[in-house]
Amino acid sequence: MAKQFFPFLVLICWIISSGCNNADAALNPTPAGKYQCLPCGSECDENRYETPGDCPICHMKLVEAASVSFRNIDPSKICEYIRSHPGVILLDVRTKREFEGKADPDFGTLKNAINVPIQELDARIGELAAFKEKEILVYCSHSRRSPQASYLLTQNGFRHVVNMAGGMSVVRGGDCRLKF
16 A cells, blocks of 8 residues: 555655745746746747746746846838838848758748857857847747847847747748748
8 A cells, every 4th residue: 555655755755855836836827927938939938937947838947037128029020120120130040051041941031131040149149249239130930949049149238139029931021031
């Protein structure tokens, strides 16, 4: 009979040792919580939690919600946005293959974009230092990498960061694209 309860006891011990409050907060988002998922482009970006830890949905680190200071723009408005913000720096954080149109599918890219893949952004952030006070529009193909890149930029002192929600995969037409 004791063997039957062993898994249950292990679970109870784990909950107690990991802190019941953290486990409860991670499983129950609250609208006014202090923490949120490190932006990953999923619906869980909107959830708020009372204590730090990991997002129970995407498993990204929870960060202070106040530290997420970039804004999002809808991809259907991207070409008009670029026209009305002529000095905006366009940062494509996809792989070099995607940026050059060698990946399948080829979603194209935005004219005059700079390519720094998300995998290299932390190491190459110094290359972008001249743009710290400029507006930077960050994008990828499906808006999974660009929110992370946008967050990283803001954490490194870039003050005017805009994330293209949805990514190039949902941009349709427009004269701001290089390829279709």
